[in-house]
Amino acid sequence: MKVSIIGGGGLVGSMAAYALHLGKIASHICILDANAQVAEGVALDILQGTSLVADQRVTAGTIEKDIPDSHTVVITAGLRRKPEESRLDLINRNVDLFLGLLAQVKAAGLKPTTNLVVVSNPVDILTHLAVERSGLDWRRVIGLGTQLDTARLNSHLARRLSLPATQVRALILGEHGDSMVPIWSSATVAGLPLAHWPGYTPTLEREVFEETKTAGATMIKLKGGSGFAVGVSIREVVESLLLDSRKVLPVSSLQQGLYGIRDICLSVPTVVGSGGARDQVEVAISPREHVALGNSARVLRDILEQVRARLSGKPVVAVAPAAAATAPAQTPSAPQASAERTVPRQAWQAR
Numbered sequence: 001m002k003v004s005i006i007g008g009g010g011l012v013g014s015m016a017a018y019a020l021h022l023g024k025i026a027s028h029i030c031i032l033d034a035n036a037q038v039a040e041g042v043a044l045d046i047l048q049g050t051s052l053v054a055d056q057r058v059t060a061g062t063i064e065k066d067i068p069d070s071h072t073v074v075i076t077a078g079l080r081r082k083p084e085e086s087r088l089d090l091i092n093r094n095v096d097l098f099l100g101l102l103a104q105v106k107a108a109g110l111k112p113t114t115n116l117v118v119v120s121n122p123v124d125i126l127t128h129l130a131v132e133r134s135g136l137d138w139r140r141v142i143g144l145g146t147q148l149d150t151a152r153l154n155s156h157l158a159r160r161l162s163l164p165a166t167q168v169r170a171l172i173l174g175e176h177g178d179s180m181v182p183i184w185s186s187a188t189v190a191g192l193p194l195a196h197w198p199g200y201t202p203t204l205e206r207e208v209f210e211e212t213k214t215a216g217a218t219m220i221k222l223k224g225g226s227g228f229a230v231g232v233s234i235r236e237v238v239e240s241l242l243l244d245s246r247k248v249l250p251v252s253s254l255q256q257g258l259y260g261i262r263d264i265c266l267s268v269p270t271v272v273g274s275g276g277a278r279d280q281v282e283v284a285i286s287p288r289e290h291v292a293l294g295n296s297a298r299v300l301r302d303i304l305e306q307v308r309a310r311l312s313g314k315p316v317v318a319v320a321p322a323a324a325a326t327a328p329a330q331t332p333s334a335p336q337a338s339a340e341r342t343v344p345r346q347a348w349q350a351r
């Protein structure tokens, strides 16, 4: 099955392509990028290893030629922050880029059975706009959401507690951003409650979550951006779509009322398989986590309102320049009056 990656010449897109290559599930990986030469280079570089990995076609392509017969389209194209640029300006530039790409993808002839996986930030907002404008059923539009954040949380917990990372199971739900919600109430190690694991303390919990929440900014500082972990996170979602694995993944999709949330895209446990987001799952979480999830939805709704106001030509509420983050996920603040609303700085906007 063919997977096309728009933005595949960049760090995230090329890592996703490489992870898919090593996964041996996609039969055709197609790299698309505004920088056609880099796309050609990434495709050729991966292709040169196929004789050692799998019988795959790896090509560079164009939206017009390659989207119509793609099983899954992954969008990783994005822009970097300019010096002195406000947070809302960066969101708006990414929204404009994304809507332009979406229009091109639609015009190329997107089949109703194609899956669209949105990775570019702000991922929950762009996923929402893709649901509204792609013409695809909402189930076919999946944002990477908190899939990477969840992977990071488990890996960091495993490192701190000297555990095998694949046996740590803790979820992050909500926004891929500062209001993300760690779900400690259901966290386990090898099927046993994490809260009772030797060495596990509330301090460790706080520290590991903080490390996870700031991981994007740390990656930007250390090496220019996230690559390897986001690549395998994308692979997990794409392979579940391709194989109809029906894995329950913390990905972003249009909420239908579970956890009291609807008409906004954010991450809840989602069954991913043939047909896309086959089901969203509500399981009991603690009352604090429930409230924090509602807060996450509110934060996203505020940003979406600002984006929509600009797109519809209405005046946009001024956005404060400082980097004050939102309230901690576990202690949601009361909703602010709209004139005081700010668009929170997110890790992905640090560069």
Ligand SMILES: NC(=O)c1ccc[n+]([C@@H]2O[C@H](COP(=O)([O-])OP(=O)(O)OC[C@H]3O[C@@H](n4cnc5c(N)ncnc54)[C@H](O)[C@@H]3O)[C@@H](O)[C@H]2O)c1
Residues within 6 Å of the ligand: 006, 007, 008, 009, 010, 011, 012, 013, 032, 033, 034, 035, 076, 077, 078, 079, 080, 097, 101, 118, 119, 120, 121, 122, 123, 144, 145, 148, 149, 176, 225, 226, 230, 348
């Ligand atoms: N959702 C997540 O968990 C997550 C994690 C990491 C990064 N991201 C996001 O992924 C995006 C990409 O990050 P990156 O580090 O790869 O950036 P990058 O700058 O390395 O790559 C972006 C690529 O997009 C391409 N591009 C720009 N405009 C294009 C267009 N109109 N058509 C086709 N290609 C176009 C660029 O040429 C570039 O190759 C960003 O929005 C980033 O914030 C999301």
